[in-house]
Amino acid sequence: MIDDGLPPLRDVVESCGIEPSRALGQNFLFDLNLTGRIARVAGPLAGVPVVEVGPGPGGLTRALLAEGAEVVAVERDRRCLPALRAIADRYPGRLTVIEGDALEVVPARLPARADGRPWRIVANLPYNVATPLLTGWIEAEAWPPWYDRMVLMFQREVAERIVATPAERADYGRLGVLCGWRTRARILFDVAPSNFVPPPKVMSSIVELVPNPSPLPCGAASLSRVTAAAFGQRRKMLRQSLKGLATPRGPVDVASLLERAGLDGTARAETLTVAEFVTLARLSEA
Numbered sequence: 001m002i003d004d005g006l007p008p009l010r011d012v013v014e015s016c017g018i019e020p021s022r023a024l025g026q027n028f029l030f031d032l033n034l035t036g037r038i039a040r041v042a043g044p045l046a047g048v049p050v051v052e053v054g055p056g057p058g059g060l061t062r063a064l065l066a067e068g069a070e071v072v073a074v075e076r077d078r079r080c081l082p083a084l085r086a087i088a089d090r091y092p093g094r095l096t097v098i099e100g101d102a103l104e105v106v107p108a109r110l111p112a113r114a115d116g117r118p119w120r121i122v123a124n125l126p127y128n129v130a131t132p133l134l135t136g137w138i139e140a141e142a143w144p145p146w147y148d149r150m151v152l153m154f155q156r157e158v159a160e161r162i163v164a165t166p167a168e169r170a171d172y173g174r175l176g177v178l179c180g181w182r183t184r185a186r187i188l189f190d191v192a193p194s195n196f197v198p199p200p201k202v203m204s205s206i207v208e209l210v211p212n213p214s215p216l217p218c219g220a221a222s223l224s225r226v227t228a229a230a231f232g233q234r235r236k237m238l239r240q241s242l243k244g245l246a247t248p249r250g251p252v253d254v255a256s257l258l259e260r261a262g263l264d265g266t267a268r269a270e271t272l273t274v275a276e277f278v279t280l281a282r283l284s285e286a
């Protein structure tokens with residue numbers, strides 16, 4: 001149990017008048033044992049720069065700080081700021097709060113680090129922006145990226161899509177290809193709805209994603225274009241689903257592309273490995 005001398009989260013939310021907002025994806029964690037567990041699986045954290053998206057009243061923030069992290073927390077809801085200020089006072093110099101939309105702020109407005117240490121991203125993500133945040137971070141131009149690991153809460157169904165391979169056909173799609181290309185992703189544990197206030201309708205999971213230091217060479221935009229076309233009509237054969245594929249230079253000759261990639265045009269997207277998608281993406285630019 002975290003003994004930081006700060007008030008229980010239930011009291012914090014009440015005294016700050018933070019009525020949970022569905023539009024902001026606010027499902028709070030009040031149990032500091034659980035937030036402590038999340039912080040520990042993201043650790044060791046002593047002196048580690050952590051960016052947290054959506055600290056809310058600060059349950060996970062407090063756990064990260066108790067484990068020794070230096071936290072930058074990005075929160076859109078200004079009603080949470082007084083609670084976060086109280087936490088910052090309890091941990092002088094170790095918590096910076098940025099008010100704003102994480103889609104714009106992370107990583108663009110993160111403070112520069114003199115020591116050049118990579119960030120770690122740890123968050124109970126707002127589910128409405130969780131997937132665009134994740135794909136933006138994985139499609140980072142510079143690779144290895146600005147972070148060394150991500151430990152993130154998603155809806156269980158999204159977590160399954162992140163870790164899916166062609167063996168799990170129903171879940172395998174664009175997200176699985178992207179994550180499988182540039183990261184090693186695994187589900188660490190599930191979190192039941194009863195742990196949140198208010199409880200969401202679905203099960204959640206903590207997912208760890210570690211950047212792959214040398215992913216197969218390919219442009220993120222090309223891979224995105226190819227997987228969008230292939231999975232856009234996932235029940236169709238590739239020779240059909242890829243028909244509209246075009247690069248900024250113009251339409252792609254799909255028959256020639258499949259032949260150069262050594263792929264059978266009658267195959268379906270959900271049977272292709274990540275390496276085969278990368279080959280298609282690379283050759284589509286050639």
Ligand code: SAM
Nearest residue numbers: 024027028029054055056076077101102124126
């Ligand atoms: N971390 C807290 C916890 O575990 O109790 C709150 C998690 S809650 C699922 C998501 C948080 O993200 C909310 O505090 C919400 O206000 C915030 N949020 C929603 N959209 C955001 C955005 N685009 N950028 C930054 N924060 C956002």
